[in-house]
Amino acid sequence: MSRRFSLSNSVGVPSSSVALAQWEADKRQDCLNRDVYDYQLYDQYTSYSDHYRPPDEVLYGRETDPRESALNHPCFELKKILSGGTFYYSVDFDLTNRLQDRLSEGSAFDINSLDRDFLWNAYMIEPLIEFRSRLSKQEKVLLDESRMLTSAIRGFVSTSAISAAASPLRGLKSNHPSSLTLISRLSCRRAGTRFNSRGIDDDGYVANFVESETVLWHPSDLCFSYAQIRGSIPIFWEQTTGLLPGQQKIQITRSPEATQPAFDKHFEHLDLTYGTVHILNLMSSTKPAEAELTTRYKQHIQRSPLNQVVSMDNPSEHRLVQSQFDFHAETKGPGGYEAASMVRRLIQDRADSFAYLLCEKADGLRPSSNGLDEPSQQESTVILQQEGVFRTNCLDCLDRTNLIQTIISQMAIELFLGHRSERGTADFWMRHSSLWADNGDALSIIYAGTGALKSSFTRHGKMSLAGAIADARKSAARLYINNFTDHGRQNTIDMLLGRLVDQSPVHLYDPINDFVNAELQQRTHDFSKTEVIHIWTGTFNLNGRGSGAREDLSAWLCPHLGSQRRQPDMIAVGFQEIVELSPQQIMSTDPVRRQNWEEAVRRTINDKTKDSKQGEYVLLRSGQLVGAALIVFVKSSALKKIKNVEGSTKKVQMDLKPPKILITDEK
Secondary structure: OOOOOOOEEOOOOOOOHHHHHHHHHHHHHOOOOOHHHHHHHOOOEOOOOOOEOOHHHHHOOOOOOHHHOOOOOOOHHHHHHHOOOOEEEEOOOOOOOOHHHHHHHOOOOOHHHOOOOOOOOHHHHHHHHHHHHOOOHHHHHHHHHOOOOOEEEEEEEEEEEEOOOOOOOOOOOOOOOEEEEEEEEEOOOOOOOOOOOOOEOOOOOEOOOEEEEEEEEEOOOEEEEEEEEEOOOOOOEEEOOOOOHHHOOEEEOOOHHHHHHHHHHHHHHHHHHHOEEEEEEOOOOOOHHHHHHHHHHHHHHHHOHHHOEOOOOOOOOEOEEEEEOOHHHHHOOOOHHHHHHHHHHHHHHHHHHHOOEEEEEEOOEEEOOOOOEEEOOOEEEEEEOOOEEEEEEOOOOOHHHHHHHHHHHHHHHHHHHHHOOOOOOHHHHHHHHHHHHHHHHHHHHHHOOOOOOOHHHHHHOOOOHHHHHHHHHHHHHHHHHHHHOHHHHHHHHHHHOOOOOOOOOOOOOOHHHHHHHHHHHHOHHHHOOOOOOOEEEEEEEOOOOOHHHHOOOHHHHOOOOOOOOOOOOEEEEEEEOOOOOOHHHHHOOOOHHHHHHHHHHHHHHHHHOOOOOOOOEEEEEEEEEOOEEEEEEEEHHHHHHOOOOOOOOOOOOOOOOOOOOOOOOOO
């Protein structure tokens, strides 16, 4: 495995020939993460000259530090995130797919086979890929040989060399070292920072979705691979920032009916990619916010089509399985984090049935031009395939998740070794734990801004006092980063992925294609259609009363709705003074009153239209700011056409001073 490809962290390339030569010399000698490359984070052109700034002047402070200048390069933050050591690229190897998928697609590198879910530079190379698709086969080969098209992932990649003496595969004789590799691919579909990217979107992509693959390679060309995934709870939910833990409130923003289509999309995609999905939920059952998310999670799992019986011969077989493991409750006893290993009893049977990927190189024969068979290059032979995947989650999918995934990875390797009557050495498992601890730190820095908590236990197998102090320091640092710097980091990520409102990709001049597109644009109406939707809006001042929620509201909400008339596709209701404007309600608003009115509106509009064939209304989203509330209902048939529903509330400071009166003289 390690001989087939090499990985390196992404860095920028200096623009002058002298600096480029020095950069190439250093690249051949040392790791690209050395601080000698820090100068590439800064603007290499001064504000007063077009000449290249020598690296030494930046490194040794002979001129003003660019960080102290008020005028930074517009791409400064973008270069900073790209040079942060979390991106990995290759020009001749597919980093975006796990080994099992690469073997099924063939060993040759093909730009069309890259997984766009993990291709972080897709927005930057998309114009080139489209241009390549219009070339002839020979021209495509020439373009590919130039190695202009690069695949880049974000996450974590590291390989640890295992000496022959410490190798767990002692039955295979070899004096060369084995290699243990861990590759974690962070999805770019719903990428972002901790409090800016939560839950799921309408396309079924979740925040902080990571595919982690453990690869063990032996010099005899025997290769083991095991993949598992993590990701935010796939429902629509948000969490506000706050300097105090109690201020970080969780809000579920969509009703179960409006969430189920996106939920089903997410797990249907996982089922097609990995097979059977076993959900391992580590959320607390005692914390109200986490318990509410878990309850909704279970409801959607029960309604999922994948949770139905797929075989009459084996009624217990489902494509979607869920296990609850309250991590905090299980590890709060005297055993501490060592009690986390009890998760094995929950998933052991499923882990055995999922198996793992096992392949080896085999010499083959190929027919030659003279009709005789001649030896061909070694090709990989798949002995066993992985048939399912564990999807682990906690609230952030960082600290608790990484520790449990370390255990699952160890279980898979133990299963592989057990089939060969082998056992891992202490040195091997120490290297395995170190890789996963580094993995947790890297993924946590990307999402939360600091290293992972509990990494001391993951690395050493026990929690020390120094580790506890380090966790407290990381928690304090997270509060600052999440409240004051994450917004800027989110904008940089959106810029990299091409998601800013005023952002447009680079246009490659192709006169023939541009002419065809211009002609097609003029005939857009021949290939598309528009549909008129009806929206009903209404407001009502409740004057703080709640008794009306039990009365008939049809005279107000649907005075003209009937089976013969077109029903509105969307209904937006605004309430004023839904609660009494008391100091207590201003400081902490009670949502019960809003929920009662939501149910009253839903009941009224569905009772009035239940005889029609246009479907019932479901709650899309609601929000409340003290006495003002906005509630939006849509037809269930229109849910698949709705995307990117966002909402925001902002409290303003109350001015208790008497109003100022300005008197002017009129002439």
